Amino acid sequence: MNENNETDKNRSIKYLDRGMTENEVRTLITAPMPDRERAYYRALYETFYRANELLLCDIEDYNKKSGELTAIHTKNKYNPKTKQYIKSPPKHMVLSKTTQALFKSIIGNRKKGPIFVNRQGKRLTKTHFQIYINDLATRLGIQQVTHTTQTGKKYHLVSLKALREAGVR
Numbered sequence: 001m002n003e004n005n006e007t008d009k010n011r012s013i014k015y016l017d018r019g020m021t022e023n024e025v026r027t028l029i030t031a032p033m034p035d036r037e038r039a040y041y042r043a044l045y046e047t048f049y050r051a052n053e054l055l056l057c058d059i060e061d062y063n064k065k066s067g068e069l070t071a072i073h074t075k076n077k078y079n080p081k082t083k084q085y086i087k088s089p090p091k092h093m094v095l096s097k098t099t100q101a102l103f104k105s106i107i108g109n110r111k112k113g114p115i116f117v118n119r120q121g122k123r124l125t126k127t128h129f130q131i132y133i134n135d136l137a138t139r140l141g142i143q144q145v146t147h148t149t150q151t152g153k154k155y156h157l158v159s160l161k162a163l164r165e166a167g168v169r
Helices: 002-014 022-030 035-047 051-055 097-107 126-140 160-168
Strands: 068-071 077-079 084-086 091-094 145-148 154-156
Touching: 022 035, 022 126, 022 160, 035 051, 035 068, 035 091, 035 097, 035 126, 035 160, 051 126, 051 160, 126 160
Parallel strands: none
Antiparallel strands: 068 091, 077 084, 145 154
16 A cells, blocks of 8 residues: 555656746746847747747748747657657747847847857757756746655756746646
């Protein structure tokens, strides 16, 4: 019986509700940060794209006139019968006026290439934004560690996935 309780405890830890509250999102989005990071977090929250789907968007995928962003590189679905991945269709979302202004600011005069780039013009990674959101949430006092695994890995309440899930709600 004790073994079943331990299994249930591990199962409940695995499926934590990682979404952020509305106040946490507001605190995070209004905190002082560079336009590039603010644009990424706002777009992640507004569009419900996965973190990597948003990072793989290029300037050519963004319509400046309509404010529509198209994620072409979406997560493919696995068909267990054929044991193959089925290509998912592109996702289309219209950004808010504020986020459109941030995109205009970070894109500038560039005509093509990735939207989110570093100083050398290279595409930024998900790790960059995850580290930044963790540091920012810690400084703002809204970051919480939900639990630590045996290997020492910490699960944080404020993360890219939590921001996306908060937008879905």
